[in-house]
Amino acid sequence: MSEELTIQEVTDGSELEEDFEDETIFERICALSEMFPTPVRNITSLAATLSWKGAVGAFRFGRSATWIASTSFMILFLPIVFEAEMAQMEQAQLQHQRQILLGPNAASGGMPGFPAGLGPPGGIQQTAR
Incomplete structure (x- = not known):
């Protein structure tokens, strides 16, 4: 008998839900907005509106600032970075040519016959006559 009561209760509950008309979300929001006074709604x-316009x-400001910063860079x-890279490449090329022509000591700036970084005694450089 308890089973019959629960079935009737369930059917009674569903009948109540069918009595109400389906509302859209917009209709519900409009109905809820009537609960608040006009100044609060305004x-x-x-x-x-201000939040949306601010965002x-x-x-737009971020987009413009990014464009200005990237084009200015x-x-x-x-051009400065490219010139520095070209100068570095020229220096490496000259060092490579010196190494090929004069041997391994020439690439580091040493004089022939002396270890790299060392010159003749007394700091006197040899000059070509």
């Missing part, structure tokens, strides 16, 4: 609407403005600093 302030909430203003806060939401859009921050995005390319115009101002990349």
Whole structure:
């Protein structure tokens, strides 16, 4: 008998739900908005609008600032980086040529016949006559 009661209770509950009409979310929000006074709704609407405009403005500013910073870097600093790289490549090329022509001591700046980094005694450099 207890089984019959529970079945009836379940069917009674579902009948109550069928009595209500289906509402959309928009209709529910409109109905809930009527619970709050007009000044509260106006302030909430203003806060939401200002937040959205602030986010859009921050995005636009960030986009412009990124463009200005990246193009300025390319115009101002990349030529300096390229020139430094070219100078370094020329120096490496000259050192490689010296090493090929004069031997391993010439690449490090040493004089022929002396270990790298050392010159003749007394610091006198040999000159070609």
